[in-house]
Amino acid sequence: MPRDALISHRYFGWTPDTDYETVGLSLEEAQRLIGANTLAGFEPFVYTQTPAGEQLRTRDGQLLTVVALHRSAFRRGESAVRGVIEIEQV
Numbered sequence: 159m160p161r162d163a164l165i166s167h168r169y170f171g172w173t174p175d176t177d178y179e180t181v182g183l184s185l186e187e188a189q190r191l192i193g194a195n196t197l198a199g200f201e202p203f204v205y206t207q208t209p210a211g212e213q214l215r216t217r218d219g220q221l222l223t224v225v226a227l228h229r230s231a232f233r234r235g236e237s238a239v240r241g242v243i244e245i246e247q248v
Contacts, residue, residue: 164220164246167191170239188243192225200227200240221247 165183169176183191192202205224206214214222227241 165243167241167243169241183243185245188225188245191243192227195227195241200229201237202227216246223247 165188166179166181167183168179171177196202203226208214214224216222223245225243226239228237229240
């Protein structure tokens with residue numbers, strides 16, 4: 159599968175200078191990224207709808223799926239989003 163500019167990954171580091179974004183992932187690369195992060199202790203949550211039950215869409219109306227990678231901070235009993243994968247469906 160060719161690289162698809164419609165799939166991107168954003169990582170939110172512990173400090174702003176460790177944040178990064180990767181654009182142009184293939185579907186296979188996104189699947190490997192989700193799997194590797196799951197093995198590393200992240201919990202993936204898949205979002206396809208808004209809280210009102212409407213389908214997520216990009217600003218130009220394309221269907222959108224968002225995979226949020228949560229990491230628990232066990233010492234504090236908190237969970238934080240550490241990464242987001244956006245998949246624009248065409």
